[in-house]
Amino acid sequence: MPAVRILFLIVLIVFPIGLFAGEIEFNRDIRPILSDKCFACHGPDSSHREAELRLDERENALQERDGHRVITPGKPGMSELVARILSTDELTVMPPPEHGKPLTPEEIKTLKQWIAEGAEYQQHWSFIASTRPELPTVTNQSWVKTPIDAFILHRLEAEGIQPSAPANRQTLLRRLSFDLTGLPPTPAQVEAFTNDQSPDAYEKMVDELLASPHYGERLAIYWLDLVRYADTLGYHGDQVRSVSPYRDYVINAFNDNKPFDQFTIENLAGDLLPEASLEQKVASTYNRLNRASGEGGVQPKEYLAKYSADRVRTTGAVWLGSTFGCAECHDHKFDPFTTKDFYSFAAFFADVKEQGIVSGAKHIAQLPVPTDAQSKELNELSIQLAAVLTEFDRHTPERDQAFVIWKQELANAANQWVPVTPTQAVSTGGATLTVQEGGSVLASGKNPDKDLYEIVIPLTLKKLCGLRLEILPHDLLPAKGPGRAGNGNLVLHKVEATLNGKPVEWKSGVATHSQVNHSGEYVVSGHKNGWAILPETGKAHSLLLQLKTPVEVSEAITLKLRMHQNHGGAHSLGHFRFYVTESAEQASPQSLANDQLVAIVKKPEPERSDAEQQTLWNEFRSRTPLLAEVRKQRDMLQNRKKVVEAAVVTTLATEATQPREIRVLPRGNWMDDSGQVVTPQFPGFMPPADVKDDRRLNRLDLARWLMNDENPLVARTFVNRLWMLYFGHGISRSVDDLGSQGSWPTHPELLDWLAVDFRENNWDIKRVIKMMVMSNTYRQSSKPSSELRARDPYNKLYARQSRWRLEAEMIRDNALAVSGLLVDELGGKSVMPYQPAGYWSQLNFPKRSYQADKGNAQYRRGVYTHWQRTFLHPSLLAFDAPAREECTARRERSNTPIQALVLLNDPTYVEAARKFAERILKVGGSNFESRLEFAWQLALSRTPTNEENRLMKEIVDSHREFYSQDAAAAGQLLRSGIAPVVAGVDRIELASWTAAARTILNLHEAITRY
């Protein structure tokens, strides 16, 4: 039978490792076919279902329909399905040609065999609760180091394949170190490990690296991809927001080995925990990591719908390993998620306090997250401040007596200040100055950058002791004035005065209120800062100018003033008036009072209200010399408190509020309010909530439901991804989809065993990882034999390790570590490594220019790099780091010319090469061979070969020749980056070795984990 033979051959080619041994298994063999080829029209999505046929449900598929059945178990010949898939008539054949996905002959055969064997269905494997399988038995017991090996070896033995030999110790340690910490091993670690003959040498290394604080950073890189952590909004203007405390939380949680259930609960609902700690609130930032818009013209309702869908997509992807997001517009085509499930899930997040539009990058519910040192200092400051304020408030006989006198003085002084009306007021800058009724002057019209006012005031008095300038608010001024700057401020630098042409000299200038570093005194002393009033705009203030020598007046005279306002930015006076006094005593600073105060003090004591009494008392305390020292202390403490508070980093923690109404949005259309209102509920096909009463479910219930033993997806999803981190692929290779369209696991029992083990051991992450890296499976060489390559080209059997290029962040970390530049502090705000000028020129609202960090922040690990979603740092982007706009469960690993350009020309790598060369010359001995040995050990953890020696000697020699001829070029090369060139090293030699170091950092081996 030639046909059978051909089929048999095809099967051999398709499955060189013989996946079909024996009976058909629905989940492994049939579901992938049905899902890919049939479910789109005969699956869970009710809106696109044809002929009311569901092939995803056995009962429906087996139903009798007009005398025939689509599937008759055991009888392929009596099954319409078989007739249809074999049909040659394009009108009846299934799948229809326009579907574009015809069945292959072997798929047809498999379907027939399945029906012949009884057409048994299974629920999709990942939706069935996992139970712990038995450990399989193996012949070669001695190879089994951890239970993982039993599963792997069992299969290998069945296939007759030998595992690969262990990797050599140098390779193994590099692999382990990159996998667990993201950093290369130090030469000392390599040496110690290579020489350690004790049986637990490897385990000691594993424990050491798992205990390293860099372990948390490495794992965080992956977790932050999943939860789409970034430092900017992501839409349109892509403005910055502060969430870095969340990153610190993640790193610390992994380092502390926080159990995954607790971690999950804190991420989703940390804010809802009873007496939530600051750390738990920070963790709840997870709910606010979605992209958001600050674009004017955004319809808030539309964007709230976008954010809501984003959370379902992300949470579904992160914990359920599912493509739940597909159900936003229609029932899922392959998995049993309905649209109602989608919106019911969205309703869990309806209580997250947020805005549809983040206007002016102003976020709501920003949570300050002080460091321990900051908390301590703020606490101490509060205590000290309270003590000072108590002292400030305290009544003593001395103070009470002074208060009485002060009030008297104030009343007298007020009587002695005479308002005067200018006859002329001119702005040389071109503004219009109008003398108002009542004598005040109002500026309007042109608003020049700087201005000089010339004022003429006729005086009729006997003696002139002081001039008082009162600045006043006005509705027509920006921010109500009294200045003309946009914020209502002003800066007055100098007031020149003449009396009948004779210059007047000021003795002192005192203001009722002065901005920090803009004292009223500066108007007299000529200090360049001048007098200004922030933040107290929109209020009246006075500046008292006391004459050095009082002038006796015998006739009518004219006072001319020239008021200089040189600050720029239209910091000119907007509304003001003048008073003069004849009384030398009353022209003292203490006597300055505004109208309100004067009105109060002139009232008979019994008529003053309590509030008015208090106003007077407050005013007195702010002026009396008796409290000068206390005020100084108070101001100092308050200023310090402000400084510390401003330095505290904030995060967008979740704040629960009254839940918004959530409706099913027909076809995802946010404008359609016809859908039913839904409350928080779990997907219908999954285990129900373990909640007894009828109350509305919340995020805490959601988190607990995820971590419930019955939940089939969460543990599988997580261990499958951990497996990918240490073996290159998931056990189910589709780490982003364990649903119907996902890949059937290569080792389903192993996946379940790991999932159950993880769950039953308190969700202990380090334990799983240790089990993985301790296994012999992990420790194998990654080099395939030619036989193995032919039998298992995709390494699905794990008869060897996999190998891959390092993650974007780790490539840079490695270069920094090798060069000695790496600053390995943990946590903190995001940092700005060098970036090509102009890369941000496409950003707007506002426009920004990139400022690379100087000092230590330049050399932090890649995980701390500022993550600008719409313009991710280009060297990270080149090595496949995701923009983190959506959940990323698996990064691409591309191999591009742009990557070559980055490693060759990015100043980060040139500087690292230069510092690496410095290290080589200073520590690597004095001859070429010892230096190269040192360099090779540092960067590649091994000894160079003779050929490598020869090639590297060539490059150093020829560069030495070049730079000897062109010392200037050497100088230019050594100026790359901001790190200083160390003294005492020959520059020509350094430049030549920099070329060698660049060569090493560009090697494929240097950026690959083998």
Add this chain to the structure above:
Amino acid sequence: MNQIPIELARRSFLKNSVMGFGSAALMSLLQDDMLAAEKASPQKPSGDFAGVLQPLHFPTKVKRIVHLCMAGGMTHLETFDHKPKLAEMNGKPMPESLTAGQQIAQLQGRKLTCLAPQHPFQKYGESGQEICSLFPHLGSIADDLCIVKSMHTDQINHDPAHTLFNTGSSIAGRPSMGSWLLYGLGQETQNMPGYVVLTSVGRGGQSQPIAARQWHSGFLPSRYQGVQFHSTGAPVLYLNRPDGVGLSQQKQVIDTVNQLNRNFNEAVDDPEIKTRIRQYEMAFRMQTSVPELMDLSGETKETFESYGTKGGEGTYASNCLLARRLLERGVRFVQLYHRGWDHHGNLKGSMETTSKEVDQSTAAFIKDLKQHGLFEDTLIVFGGEFGRTPMAQGSGRDHHIKGYSMFLSGGAVKNGLSYGGTDDFGYNAVDNPVHVRDFHATMLKLFGIDHKRFTYKFQGLDFRLTGVEEAHVIKNILA
């Protein structure tokens, strides 16, 4: 990355379907090596540069595309869609029958009144196409333009609307159309990227931010990403050698890296190393090919004058000239952003400025393509992410998605045709409406691709540029 014995892997790939590996995903793993031996012609995409679609679904009509993106939302009412009725209605309320329940951006909650077209229109060319008189140069080539007046889209804010136009979805993370094309068709040049993006700002109106997402490869491998060329600093990021390193020093470093990699590969047998070596070779070629591209000294005075540029100043006009040079050199997809079209206010005055920035240079560019024999097999696309409201927003117009215009040009479309139309107000596309996904389907068709069959498996799903909604090739505009 996996190590795969090429022959076996390919055979198994060709038959593979039940192992849970999407064909396209697998293809991307394999193609570095598998096709190298088969195709050696430097003109045709081959080796690393080959596309996955072999053979193509249809005969190809175009080889390359240039997208002149008028970012910010180009008004259709002062460019290509003449609405005399709107002039009559100036200042009067918009009929509520049109606007009730419709999406609105910045005019939320405001009174909606008609704003007359701010500039007159006239008929141009033998075809008599109606074009706003602000565009006399485009008018002079009216018979070379295929104007589509019935575009519509789903997204009313800039960022998602651009994302939809470029990737077929407003959700981030999908590949841009340029990436799809490179993935499917490969690239013809081996000396520079196959997908290049140039941007410029305008003087009339605020500059739109444009996210790198717009030319990102999404879930496709990142080598299909667009590469942005810059008018200041290095034209391609990291292209310039470090100071103090000459061309021959750089070459020696690259040669030594490649030689060391080759030696090391004997020990580890890693196909990725072979790819790495070829990428270093291309990186080195780019260090000469890109400066050669940017060097305009070979262009004539007449060319500069026709475009209205001195060259190299980073304007739209100078980018048009660069675009021609890129297309000449075999770049598959060139995208030019002019970022100054968001005319919420002072539309009349701003359009005078903005039209001057693009009219002459766009027309000169199209004529120049003809002179260089590139017109026939290039698709030229001119338009923004949406249009602008017939309603006034002060002296300007707000964002509008229900009807707007763009034009296509090149040998593959019916030039001199006006296709489709909006109602009397320019509000709804009523005559032969063309959704963004219809444009995508049409573009792919011209490249020889059936949009329904051009998919990539990601998260278990077969994604395509045109998405899940039905998309139609606009047959009536094809030549």
